[in-house]
Amino acid sequence: MEIKSPTFKNNSAEALKDVNLQKALGKVRTGFIEKRAQAADALPEFEDLRDRARDIKDHVLDHLDLYLERYTEKVEAAGGHVHWAETAEDARNQIMEICRRLNARTVTKGKSMITEEIGLNEFFEQNGVTPVETDLGEYIIQLRGEHPSHIIAPAVHVTKDQVEEDFRRAHTQFDPKRNLDEPTTLLGEARAVLRQKYFDADVGITGANFLIAETGTSIIVTNEGNGDLTQTLPKAHIVVASIEKIVPTLEDVSQILRVLARSATGQDMSVYTTFSTGPKRDDDPDGPGEYHVILLDNGRSSMLGSDYQDMLRCIRCGACMNHCPVYHAVGGHAYGWVYPGPMGAVLTPSLIGVDQSGHLPNASTFCGRCEAVCPMRIPLPKMMRHWREREFERNLNSATARYGLGVWAYFAKRPSLYQFMTGLGMRTLGLLGRTKGRFKGLPLAGGWTKYRDLPAPEGKTFQQQWAERQKAKRKEAA
Amino acid sequence: MTATSRERILAKIRTSLGRNGEDETRRDTVAERLSAHHKGIIPKRGQLSGKDLIDLFCKMAEGVQASVARISSPDEVPAAVSDYLRSKNLSQQVRMGADARLAAMPWKDQPNLEVMQGRAEGSEEAGVSHAFAGIAETGTLVLTSGNDNPTTINFLPEHHIAVVNAADLSGDMEAVWAKVRGKYGEGTMPRTVNLVTGPSRSADIEQTLLLGAHGPRALHVIVVEEG
Known part of the structure; x- marks a missing residue:
């Protein structure tokens, strides 16, 4: 994008x-x-679980190469395929190759930020494949020609009235006079429209919340069940996941799942936590005929060992x-x-x-x-x-920011001058703002005062007050 | 020969970490971690037994808008299914897989109830599954894929009815993985394991919680407390 x-x-x-x-x-x-x-x-154990979750991921990142090797081995043992993608472009091409081989015209998608990162929908459209977002929020913004504004609530910026307008515009198969006042009617309409798409799709694409090295399993966590229909009904399921999604074992992922849903939506567990390992098996009456994992790096390997490793x-x-x-x-x-x-x-x-x-x-x-x-x-x-x-x-x-920082640094390196100047400044502002208690505008502070008033200082700086309190404390002690 | 993308990514990771892929100590650490299945922190909430464990499972399931029926024998399941369909004004018709436990139940005692075998096709009002296990801590059902309980039954019918034996309830998710390994083997999984906690929902329109997004609109859990 x-x-x-x-x-x-x-x-x-x-x-x-x-x-x-x-x-x-x-x-x-x-x-x-x-x-x-x-x-x-x-959950009394919540804070301890956060520590545990952090430690699990730190351990994984430190051994990421080995866990990725093991994960790949297990996916292949279950009959799946792993495709390693260094860049977004590699990932797009690998996905396109699978879709071409299967003559895919329609692709359903579960909610996935990683496919946003690689710009998959635009790429599909340029190549004659129709992507259909199936998560309600993603579906709404796809109709609007927008991108997600939140990683778990993609349409959080859209009001109910806007959704109604979008549905009336897009769903011309229904009576234009139908009543869409209630959110539940809107949901029902999206459910009906998308239900057919799951059956029409040749390929289903999901992201992954986690990949388990122990078993070669990918996990998606959803509330709607759209991801499950996306991956179960078409001929092939493609999982797009970045390399840092690995966790060692089923037990490890259970620990992290306890902090995931609580932090995200305040649920103890999301409704559907789905563990997928390989394609349809011999005795399976349903499930995808092919199972592919696109393992995307796209710059993450360079974050390891850097100041930004923790972000992984x-x-x-x-x-x-x-x-x-x-x-x-x-x-x-x-x-x-x-x-x-x-x-x-x-x-x-x-x-x-x-x-x-x-x-x-x-x-x-x-x-x-x-x-x-x-x-x-x-x-x-x-x-x-x-x-x-x-x-x-x-x-x-910008030059202004650098100049401003330069001026600040000059004073900061000279503490007594700094204290004198800030003391003078505070006293002056205090005197000027004495009557109203606030400023509607100030020179050099227009960016701040445009949206709110600046309260007038009461006369003393933090450092002056701190010094006075310390002095008073010492007196008390003596 | 040029390096593959796999080799290049692994090489970049090793360079960034300043590590060597052949380092025996690292390999041993990973092997130990994968085979030991360290449990970590298990919340006290689910660590109960007997009736208390069953009570917690039912309470948590109801807390996430599932309905729950408790019966005392598998023989009562067909009647419980029929009762549920009647209470919801649904036709007396269910879809189910080849699960031996379900097959052994006296469905014939419900002459009006039609049982259709096989995977769900999308037009069913109700489907019946037998759960592999249940997790009391969160009121979660554990369903495994296969000819016994096809995955489509968990998602396509409007109403999903899941039977779970009280004996298969455990306090926490970690205990379930030990059971999965017992049945499917170390490091091996059924194609799909669905952890289901309540019926399908969405809050994507102005964060108003609505049930019945894409999966079943209602989830009914039948707990069989035998003995």
Whole structure:
């Protein structure tokens, strides 16, 4: 897909003005957060399981080559095929080759961020294959010609009324006067339309939440059951998965599953957790005749051993974006590529380069909520800081930012001058804002005051207050 | 000979990690990990036995919008299935696979109930499966694919009725894997293992939870408590 990350600032400004988007985002701010908190609180072992999940993935990453070898061996023993893809282009071509051999015209798809990463739908359309997204959210945005704005709730930016408009436009086979007021009617309509597509499809494509080395198994986790129909009914099932999805054993994946659904939707378990190993067997009355796994690298092997290795623990639950004030304000599309929110701010520069996506690691208040809720304990703010450093080293920041940092550094290296200047500044602002208590606009701070007022300082800096308190404490002690 | 994409990816991983693929210690670590099946942290919630375990399974299943019927013998299953269909105003017709446990049940005692054998085709109102196991911690059914219980029965019919023996319930998922290895062998899996926790649902429209997305609209669990 087209990379729009370089225009993050404009994208955000547009997003803030988008009335429908702001209405839709309102529900993200509360729903996801409450549900996750309740689910986590209801399991006393939750925090220990997070540690365990982190340790499992760290162990895997350290032995990734060996686990991939074992995984491949087991897939092949079960009659499946593994295709190693170094780049997105390799993956697309490998998938296309399978589809051509099977004369595939229609391909159903389960929800998969990795096929967004490799731009599979556009590629299919250019090559005469019709991709049909079957997850309700993915189906809605496919009708709208959009990309997901959230990794687990792809249509979270769309309101119910917009879905109704899209269905009326696309489903011309139904009575135009039908009543579509209720969300449940919309769901029923999508169910009816898509049901036939599962049977029409020649190939079904899913992603994978995990790959198990012990057994050569791929796992998908869904609530709708669309992924299961996608992979069970066509002639072939193609799994597209990146190399870091490996876990050693069935027990290991069970540990991580306990933190996945709770962090994502606040469920103890998603409705369908499906373990697939190879194609249809001799005594099977159903199932795919062929089973293929596309193992995609696309830059991940270079993240190993780097400052960004921890990011490869990510299990794509979406908790970081659900808790991110920046995501809440601008939504997922503003980030300009496949992965939004804090995980996107770290992963995107690794995959497409910081020169293209330097704004993303800067789109953070460093409030730390993403790291606090990440089930895999990925230090997201720390890694965003690393990207900011890379950006600075490579001279990619704007002249204003570099000049501003230069000025700040001059004072920061001279503590007494710094304290004197900030003290003076605070006193001045305190005096100026005395009557109203806030500023509607300030020189050099227009970007801030455009969207909210700046509260007037009460007169003393943090350091002054800190010094006074320490002094008072010492007095008390003496 | 040029290197294959597999060799190139593995080489990149080893270079990035600063490791050698032939390192015996690393290979031993991986082999140990794969054969030891370390359990990790097992939540206390499911660690119950007897009636308490069955109660928890039923409570958790109902908590995710499944309906539950508890009966005391496999012989009562056909009547329980018929009752369920009647309560939902469905036709007395079910699709099921060749599972020997299901086959041994007295379906003939329900003269109005038609049993169609084989995989689901998509037009069925109700399908019946026999679960391999159940997980009390989360009210989850474990269903394995094959001629006995075709996977399509779990997803295509509007109503999915799953029979599970109380004796096959365990507290946690990890205990199920030991059973799977016992039946299918070390490192081997049935083609599909479906962990099913409630009926199909979606919250993709304004995060409003709705049941019956693409899979069954309703899930009915029949727990057989024998002895």
